[in-house]
Amino acid sequence: MFERVLVANRGEIAIRVINACHELGIEAVAVYSDADETAKHVRHADHAVHVGGSMASKSYLDMDALIEAAHETDADAVHPGYGFLAENAAFARRVVDEGLTWVGPAADVMEQLGEKTKSRKVMQAAGVPIVPGTTDPVTEASEVEAFAEEHGYPIAIKADGGGGGRGLKVVTEEDSIPDALQAAKREGEAYFDNPDVYVEKFLENPRHIEVQVIADSHGNVRHLYERDCSLQRRQQKVLEETPSPSLTPELREELCESARHGMAEADYTNAGTVEFLYEDGQFYFLEVNTRIQVEHPLSEITTGIDLVAWQLRVAAGEEFDFSQESVEPRGAAMEFRINAEDAANDFAPRPGELARYRPPRGIGVRVDDGVDEGDKISPFYDSLVGKFIVHAEDRESVVRRAKRALREADIEGVPTTIPFHQTMLDDERFQANEHTTKFIDEEFDLSTVPEWEA
Known part of the structure; x- marks a missing residue:
């Protein structure tokens, strides 16, 4: 196992990787820009290296600075998280060429699956339906x-x-x-x-369903079932759930095995997500995300498998100690992306200081965040405050528990998307699973969301 891992990211995903490192006995190295000098991921890491100046948005994209930080701290490996350079094959190749381990798929596989035409060919050859x-x-x-x-x-x-x-x-x-x-x-x-x-x-009213896959370097590929990401605004996900309420057990098995087979044919290793569009009883391959996803906690909370820890273990050469048959999801879960945005005013971002930050607690509630009370939501980066993941025995119970959790959350200083999520959970069309990827943009009335009061 590694002794020290550089986390080439920020925010909640950096915290998630740091936590996994610590649970495996690995030291974690954070990197930060001027804007993030006092950020939570810097405070939680064992070591921290400054990688950027006034152009804060580019700091985490500076390959030279990141590689130098890894060598400076004697890191063994680099975990890219998601976003920034996570799907950059050139950076993955550079990491390996520098004698470090890349916590992700091989660069050539990233290139193959990162370009849509190439990935469509791979999946089509593997018998996976494509649009x-x-x-x-x-x-x-x-x-x-x-x-x-x-x-x-x-x-x-x-x-x-x-x-x-x-x-x-x-x-x-x-x-x-x-x-x-x-x-x-x-x-x-x-x-x-x-x-x-x-x-x-162009599919006019599809659902967006993705399958979580992880593969080791010993030829074993596992799926952790599916997540339904159909609730989107301008093709950006805002709420995800598992299992998909649109699939029959038979179609779920076909979809997940299709994803697993396609990734095996691509010689994939580490964590990845196969995304599909689903319409009129038929699913079609959309793309592969060659990294961990924002919504990965849904798969973790329902299967009990620590995906980020397994990313590190796979990168270190370990073989899975669980079979596909042993992966048995339990219950249902939803993930709510809590952003510093004013949903009632077209989701306008509103960065600022978290004067109060008291996330929900209690049974069946997990919070992944990158901030504490008093921290600032920076204008230089994504407006994500954190993610509330709610787990219960079935979808109806998740909705009830989520309403309690969202009501319990106490955040002041910036607007958040909590009022939007509360309004959505009360929407009869969402409750009846009648929404598609176009629901928010074309059917949902944002004026029903309460306006923020500073």
């Missing part, structure tokens, strides 16, 4: 027009390295194709340093 579309990049409007003529509108032009809605353009008529194609290319270049795009049939 009808191209498996090679398109360059000319005529190629897009030919696809639309064959499959009908609407269609989606997508950045090959994209995600989170960036580099995605939905087209409903032929005249829009040239402009949409160029816009998707520009966004792909700007956000992902990759101008390639592909085209696929």
